[in-house]
Amino acid sequence: MDIKTVCAGLLTFGEASGYEIKKLFEDGTFSGVYDASFGSIYPALTRLAEEGHVLCRAEEQQGRPDKKVYSLTPKGRAHFIAELSRGIQPDKVRSEFAIATIFAHLLPRAVIAAYIDQQIEEHRAALARLDLAECDPSSAMTNLRFAIGFGRVQLNAAIDYLESHRGMLEASAVPPDDEAVAVSGVKHA
Template sequence: MDIKTVCLGLLTFGEATGYEIKKLFEDGTFNGVFDASFGSIYPALTRLAEEDLVVSREEEQHGRPDKKVYAITPRGRAHFIASLTAGIQPDRVRSEFSMAMIFAHLLPDATVQTYIDQHLAEHRDALARLEATSADPGSQMANLQFAIGLGRARLLASIAFMEHHRNMISPDGAALAPAGRD
């Protein structure tokens, strides 16, 4: 699934600008699901407009740059539904953090500990944003709560595991009694 399709999907929830779509990837329901840069979002929206899957309307603002608000067309909606119904690919993950942990025996212990702290902080942030999204009145649909809940469950499991088992990985911790499976 390419970014064009994802943008199309976002627009089924309502109008949005390229800028707002980017923010959705960072903050909202889509955190941990998808991500894209401006450099791919803007061209994607342009191409979708060329294919009549979305339409845009320019909105002037006072003291702010003009907005280009995109809305999905009936054809766009049909296209999106068809592409999602046609099948999905397995999740694709690229975790540099896990890489670092796999090779932790080659790294300075301080580096490893810093990476774990960083990763924990990122996860706690993501969790907080997800909880906020979950409480949002616009997110009360059952399927959205399911998607958010799944992300939340994963984040909680990761955080709990790292908190309970990080002692396994430090040289000091390795000398202690090894932590059990839970």
Template sequence: MHVRTLCLGALALGDASGYEIKKLFEDGVFSHFSEASFGSIYPALTKLTDDGLLTCQAHSQEGRPDKKVYSLTDLGRAAFQEALSQPIQADKYRSDFLFCLIFANQMPTLRVSEILDNKLKELKEEHNRIEAEGIVPNTPSSDLVKEFGAHVTLSMIEFLEENRLRIEALGCETGACLSTPCEAVG
């Protein structure tokens, strides 16, 4: 999704600074959906403001630069509704873990077990985080999205646990391995 739409969506939840918007995508409610960097957020906010879709007010802070707080205008709300009516791009799922599993036959069985353990730990932590976090706004649609995320992570955990022996059997004996790829994974 275009960063302009992401910013409009963040501001549909309420007024926010660029930093607060970034935090939504970094470790907040939007962290599960998309990435947006400071390098893309601030130019988008400037352009949206120039186009009349946002207003920007400077709030003074003691001993710090003014905090710019952005708000949606009526034109911005209309632009966000228009963006939501457009066709949705297919989701892209990328996984270093799955890439490494392709080469499990080139890794010692112990390494396959290690990356499997690490992935399961990561997924369980993610599942617990999803279950524990409150979503803003707290609406039936946001509750459904939270439930979807919890279900997806739980399904991944169940699949890996149910297929653990099969996955580990892909590994090779230490002397028969060509190399140990994917050292950075896990």
């Protein structure tokens, strides 16, 4: 599924500008499941407009550049539904944290501890975003509540595990007085 399709999907919930779509990827409905930069979003919206999948209306603003508000056309809506019905790819995950755990026996204990703290904080922030999303009236739909609950159980499972098992990982790591050993692989007298 390409960015064009995802942008079209967001527009089924109502019109939005490129800037607003970026914010939705960051803290809104899509945070944690998709992300894209301005360099992807703006060209995607331009191409969607060329294809007649969206309409673009320039909204004048004081001082700031015109806001370009995009709205989905019936054709765009039908195309989005068809695309999403065609099949989905397996989840793609790239977790540098998980990689760090796999090599924890090579890393200084302080580094591992900091990474665990960081990971827990990120998951807590993600949970807070879900709480906010739940308050939004648009989340009245059952499927959105499903999606929020789904994110929640996974984040909670991860946080619980990290908190209750972090000692295991910290014990595997290189003790503070032994860091040179880890790098050289040789213990000197």
